[in-house]
Amino acid sequence: MTDTDGSAETPQIPERILVAAARVMEREGFANASLRQIAEEAGMTKAGLYYHVASKEVLLYALHERFAHKLRDSALRIVESDSTPTQKLRELIIETVQTAGIYQSEGTVFLREYGHLSGEMAVTIGKGRNQFRTDFEQVIKAGMATGEFRSGDAHLDALAILGACNFTAFWFDPEGPLKIEKIAESFADRLLYGMTSPTTDKGV
Structure with missing residues (x-):
C-alpha cells in the first residue's frame, strides 16, 4: 500500500512486536531471523503475528520508521527555527546521537x-535518508555563507557527521559510565569545534 504522495504506507504494528523484531534481528541478523522467533520473543503464536504483519520485510520497514520518525520531526523543527547555523547543527547532532x-x-x-x-519501501527509505542528509547540508551551507563554518564540501561534511552520529547505535552501552545525553553533547562539541586546542599551533 502507498500513501497519497506515492510513498510506502507505514504499517500499524503493536509495540511489543516491533520491540521483539528489533531484538531478534539485532541478534540473528535479518537473513537468519524467523517470524517464529519474533513471535516467541513477543510472547505470541506465529499465527497471531501474521494477523499483524505479513513478512519480515514489512517489519524491517516499520523498524526504520520507528527509528526515523523522531529524527524527521526534530530535523524539520530545527531547520525551520530562527537559530544560527551553529546552533542548528549542534541540535541536529544531539538529536541524532540521542x-x-x-x-x-x-x-x-x-x-x-x-x-x-x-520496491516502494526501498524507494521511500531512500527518499527519507536523502532528505535527512539534505537537512544537514542546508544548515552547513548556511554556516559557510555566514562565515561560521569553514568553506568546503557540505555534502561530504554531512556524510561525515551523519556517519559518526548514526554509528553510535552499534557501540553505545546503556549500562556504561556515560549516558547518551552526555555522549551527544560531547559529539556536538567535537564535531563542531574539532580536536585541536585553541592554543595549539595548527601547523603540520
Whole structure:
C-alpha cells in the first residue's frame, strides 16, 4: 500500500512486536531471523503475528520508521527555527546521537540490514535518508555563507557527521559510565569545534 504522495504506507504494528523484531534481528541478523522467533520473543503464536504483519520485510520497514520518525520531526523543527547555523547543527547532532542511543536496536538493525528492502519501501527509505542528509547540508551551507563554518564540501561534511552520529547505535552501552545525553553533547562539541586546542599551533 502507498500513501497519497506515492510513498510506502507505514504499517500499524503493536509495540511489543516491533520491540521483539528489533531484538531478534539485532541478534540473528535479518537473513537468519524467523517470524517464529519474533513471535516467541513477543510472547505470541506465529499465527497471531501474521494477523499483524505479513513478512519480515514489512517489519524491517516499520523498524526504520520507528527509528526515523523522531529524527524527521526534530530535523524539520530545527531547520525551520530562527537559530544560527551553529546552533542548528549542534541540535541536529544531539538529536541524532540521542535517537541512535534510545532506539539502539532499531537503529542497528536498520543501518545494517536496510539493503533487504525492495520496491516502494526501498524507494521511500531512500527518499527519507536523502532528505535527512539534505537537512544537514542546508544548515552547513548556511554556516559557510555566514562565515561560521569553514568553506568546503557540505555534502561530504554531512556524510561525515551523519556517519559518526548514526554509528553510535552499534557501540553505545546503556549500562556504561556515560549516558547518551552526555555522549551527544560531547559529539556536538567535537564535531563542531574539532580536536585541536585553541592554543595549539595548527601547523603540520
